[in-house]
Amino acid sequence: MRRTGHKSFKEIDLLVEGFDKPVLLRKNPRARRFTLRVSHTNRQAILTVPTYSKIQEASEFLAEHEDWLRQKLNELPEPIPFANDEILPFKGDPHLIQFVGSTKRRGVVYRVREGSSKGTKSQNSLADQFGDLPLICVTGAEEHGPRRLADWLKSEARKEIDKRVSYHADQLGLSPKRLSIRDQSSRWGSCSTTGVLSFSWRLILAPSHVLDYVAAHEVAHLKEMNHGPKFWRLVRKTFPDMEEPQHWLSQFGAELHRYGMPE
């Protein structure tokens, strides 16, 4: 085990032999004991320790829990890259990613609703096996494909979230100051005290009613900055069937973090 960073620290990376990624060692003044956890969203192991702990103690703690940590990391679902022939959900429906090279077609990314390998360059690809899946075709050099696809997904997310936020805000007579689309790792959406609503672009991967629910939820926070009964009444007013998307998020939400590159 080696360490990087300085002797006095708030956060440092501890390199543990046999692990691809260093463990993030984080000091927390409120921590009373050592807590080791694995973040599903970015596959990061995090060890939280009380402020006055020594690195040596942290190292010993990690050594004791190495097997547990290894097992936890192994149990994480495999990430699914933005790569040719990978399957990506878009608005809840699986699509096959196809990097189609340079073409005169519209835009950098386009969807072919009825799956077929026609119109794509790849031969004998998974598109033949999964002939029924709609395609997401990414044009241009393959090395830029993942970035282009990520940019496209974010802009689709923004369009859709913008639409749904406007709808719910109109319903409730509220107006957000600004919308921000990010790769929030722990939350699907948030509302600042200044009225800025932030959303994870990954919501565009989920079924539309899930994105819609998160939009309604954050809009309601413009008036009620809490999760009290008044808040839920407000959400229900503009989005009556919220149990189903809530259930979907708790069941499948973490899955959405498997796609693309962690940021």
Ligand SMILES: [Zn+2]
């Ligand atoms: Zn909330």
